[in-house]
Amino acid sequence: MTNLPKTENILLEQDAGWLTIWFNRPDNRNALSKELTTELKEVLNAVRDKKNIRGITLRGKGGVFCAGGDLKGFKNNYQGGSQTVEDIAAASRQGGQMFDLINELPQVVLILVEGAAIAGGLGMVCCADAVAVTKDARFAMTETAIGIPPAQIAPFVAQRLGLRIARRLMVTASRFDGEEAHRLGLADYVVDDAAGLDQIEADMKKQVRRCAPGANAVTKAIVLATRHLNREQQLDFAAKGFAECMLSDEGREGVASFIEKRKPIWAEQT
Numbered sequence: 001m002t003n004l005p006k007t008e009n010i011l012l013e014q015d016a017g018w019l020t021i022w023f024n025r026p027d028n029r030n031a032l033s034k035e036l037t038t039e040l041k042e043v044l045n046a047v048r049d050k051k052n053i054r055g056i057t058l059r060g061k062g063g064v065f066c067a068g069g070d071l072k073g074f075k076n077n078y079q080g081g082s083q084t085v086e087d088i089a090a091a092s093r094q095g096g097q098m099f100d101l102i103n104e105l106p107q108v109v110l111i112l113v114e115g116a117a118i119a120g121g122l123g124m125v126c127c128a129d130a131v132a133v134t135k136d137a138r139f140a141m142t143e144t145a146i147g148i149p150p151a152q153i154a155p156f157v158a159q160r161l162g163l164r165i166a167r168r169l170m171v172t173a174s175r176f177d178g179e180e181a182h183r184l185g186l187a188d189y190v191v192d193d194a195a196g197l198d199q200i201e202a203d204m205k206k207q208v209r210r211c212a213p214g215a216n217a218v219t220k221a222i223v224l225a226t227r228h229l230n231r232e233q234q235l236d237f238a239a240k241g242f243a244e245c246m247l248s249d250e251g252r253e254g255v256a257s258f259i260e261k262r263k264p265i266w267a268e269q270t
Contacts, residue, residue: 002050005043009036011061012043017054018205019047026062031070032120034077037098044101054216055208056105057201058124059112063194068119068142069095095120096152103127103156104224106217108208112197113137113178113187123153125186126160129220132189132200137178139186145173159227161185210267212250 002019004012011022021043023030030036047053060066078088102109102124111128116138125131125139141157143150150157150170158166165184168174182190189200208216218241225237245251250266257264 002047002053005039005046007039007043009033009039010043015205017052017209018057019053019055020057020059020201023058023060023066026060026064028070029064029067029116030060030062030121031067031073032095033070033073037095041098041101044105047107048101048105051213053107054213055108055110055205057110057112058102058128059197060115062115064115065111065113065117065137066121066124067116068121068123071146092151099123099127099152099156103159104220106220107213108204108216110201110204112201113139113181114194114197116140119143119150120153122186123150123156126153126156130189130204131181131187132191132197133178133181133187134193134197135178135190137181138175139177139181140173140175141169142173142175144171212245212254212264212266214248214250215245215254218245 001014004014004019009023009025011024013020013022021040023036025031025033025036044056047056077083078091108130109128110130110132111125113125113131113133114137115134117125117133118138118140119142122139122141141150154166154170157170160166161169161184176184178187178190181187191197191200222238222241226234229237250264253266254264
């Protein structure tokens with residue numbers, strides 16, 4: 001078991017190298033309060049370099065994933081009279097760092113959605129490696145309908161859905177259900193209910209545990225690097241990652257296990 005920070009707004013469950021993080025503010029539809037986002041960042045920073053944590057699930061208590069930003073908090077903290085543009089921009093930037101952190105975790109990230117994923121909640125979904133939703137889950141890009149832009153989540157929505165779809169969803173404050181989320185490519189799996197989400201998580205754990213954690217981390221880094229490297233830089237970055245993995249203990253074990261027709265050490269428990 002990995003020692004984790006103490007939290008009040010999220011619940012943490014560890015299962016054989018898998019961490020499930022539950023947003024636990026159901027009375028506020030798991031809105032992204034300053035307290036919740038601070039705790040989430042603390043936990044993710046604590047585990048990002050832990051190779052014994054193979055995967056992370058994000059989901060919400062109370063039958064809802066996340067209602068996005070805490071609008072009451074926005075009004076009190078940002079529109080209370082003394083805040084400057086610079087103050088609010090700094091707070092927004094800190095919020096954006098949470099999405100970066102999820103997006104760039106070396107572990108596999110699974111997000112399970114029931115109830116609703118609104119605004120920032122939808123943005124968080126776009127940072128995952130795999131997403132499962134119930135068919136009646138509700139999604140919405142509500143920011144422009146209340147007079148603000150989806151500022152920090154826009155790059156991740158575009159990353160997941162492509163510019164054409166992302167722009168349309170954002171400038172029309174679109175609302176849609178889980179089946180449409182699957183059709184758009186936001187969700188990888190669509191299921192009937194919470195029990196279906198549990199099964200997706202169980203299946204994902206089995207699949208990920210067959211994979212070497214170091215190789216998964218390097219694979220994610222290579223994929224994400226394609227966003228900002230030119231082709232020559234991509235070649236170098238990918239080649240270096242490949243070479244380092246080939247000469248690592250994992251690489252040697254993986255090749256040996258294939259030749260010897262046995263499971264590699266990291267998959268022995270699957």
